[in-house]
Amino acid sequence: MSQVDLRIIKTKEALHTALLTLLKNKPLESISISEICRCAKINRGTFYLHYSQVGDLFEEYFREMMEDLANSYQEPYRHVVKIKTSELDPSTIRIFHHIEKYKEFYRIVFSKNVPLTYYYLLFEETKRLFTEDAKEHFHVVEGIDPNFYASYQANAILGMIIQWYNDGFQQKASVLNEQLVKILNLK
Amino acid sequence: MSQVDLRIIKTKEALHTALLTLLKNKPLESISISEICRCAKINRGTFYLHYSQVGDLFEEYFREMMEDLANSYQEPYRHVVKIKTSELDPSTIRIFHHIEKYKEFYRIVFSKNVPLTYYYLLFEETKRLFTEDAKEHFHVVEGIDPNFYASYQANAILGMIIQWYNDGFQQKASVLNEQLVKILNLK
DNA sequence: AATTTTATTGAACATCTGTACAATAAATAT
DNA sequence: ATATTTATTGTACAGATGTTCAATAAAATT
Structure with missing residues (x-):
């Protein structure tokens, strides 16, 4: 029994990877939540379940x-x-x-x-x-x-x-x- | 003949006043451009003529x-x-x-x-x-x-x-x- | 293996952003 | 005063934000 739900771990990993990928091409300020979610193949609503910005x-x-x-x-x-x-x-x-x-x-x-x-x-x-x-x-x-x-x-x-x-x-x-x-x- | 067009001066003054007014009730980060323009009674497009954020x-x-x-x-x-x-x-x-x-x-x-x-x-x-x-x-x-x-x-x-x-x-x-x-x- | 719990999804909504363009109004210049 | 220049307006559009909700899928629990 893991502390954190496996789905949460997967979601966060996908978002982390997506952010790093996008950071190679543009500055942090111009990366939108929508963009990260598209890249991570995660629903935008899910992002807000873990982060707010x-x-x-x-x-x-x-x-x-x-x-x-x-x-x-x-x-x-x-x-x-x-x-x-x-x-x-x-x-x-x-x-x-x-x-x-x-x-x-x-x-x-x-x-x-x-x-x-x-x-x-x-x-x-x-x-x-x-x-x-x-x-x-x-x-x-x-x-x-x-x-x-x-x-x-x-x-x-x-x-x-x-x-x-x-x-x-x-x-x-x-x-x-x-x-x-x-x-x-x-x- | 003034250096700066009077309309620009008026617009900027209105925006300045609006920002100060709004700052009394909420933090800078949560004040939107639309809000400032509504408060200043200035068209939102005009804001972008002078500022971008x-x-x-x-x-x-x-x-x-x-x-x-x-x-x-x-x-x-x-x-x-x-x-x-x-x-x-x-x-x-x-x-x-x-x-x-x-x-x-x-x-x-x-x-x-x-x-x-x-x-x-x-x-x-x-x-x-x-x-x-x-x-x-x-x-x-x-x-x-x-x-x-x-x-x-x-x-x-x-x-x-x-x-x-x-x-x-x-x-x-x-x-x-x-x-x-x-x-x-x-x- | 079946049940319960919970994270994720998709869709929808009002609001905001950044940009464009023609119409208008208010300055400046003659 | 008239003409010219230019700032402002209104409208429109595609995309982003933050939130809500029922449906679904994927975990954890028994």
């Missing part, structure tokens, strides 16, 4: 991607929080490599006509990973709200990634790592 | 807002770039006050179903203001790409604002200023 389908993928990011982080950020020292090892920061690995995907996530949802998922995950690591290696500073601090740090990294995206992801991830280390050591 | 109308407002942000910045960021010193004066950082002033507006800009466009406009403006000020007070550091650095700094601030937004803009702008100063002096 095209973006909901995309979000399912994105959440899996966030797991990959979390895995990339096993050791990672640990050293970044030692911001006062110069002992930073660029190779421990994995987020840039994660983005590089899925850059075709992130071209969608960062495109301007797409809703903020995905950006926020990335932000929250980065923040969570930072916080998790910071609480081990970073003693709370008098008067600084940990939430503001984590949001500051996490979004600063995302700022570099936005810049990277605007440059068409030209540079290698290692360059971003080096830049980050230099910026952090500046202070 | 509801968001284009909203963007017109937002660009005016960015001018207010630029004005808030006259002196501002200047001191923030002296990140190594402790001489930071919180009252010189105006962006948080700008957000506070238009917080009802920014509740829309930061809501998750809205496209990234507005976030990017805010990001670019913050980055521009930072860069403008930085080139006067900050000598370029060997090996640091000014673009990555500006993107890092600008988006870090926006990270704090996202956190603020998630807290429902509860704190006063001055609290954000103080937090930022403490974070900058940390390093």
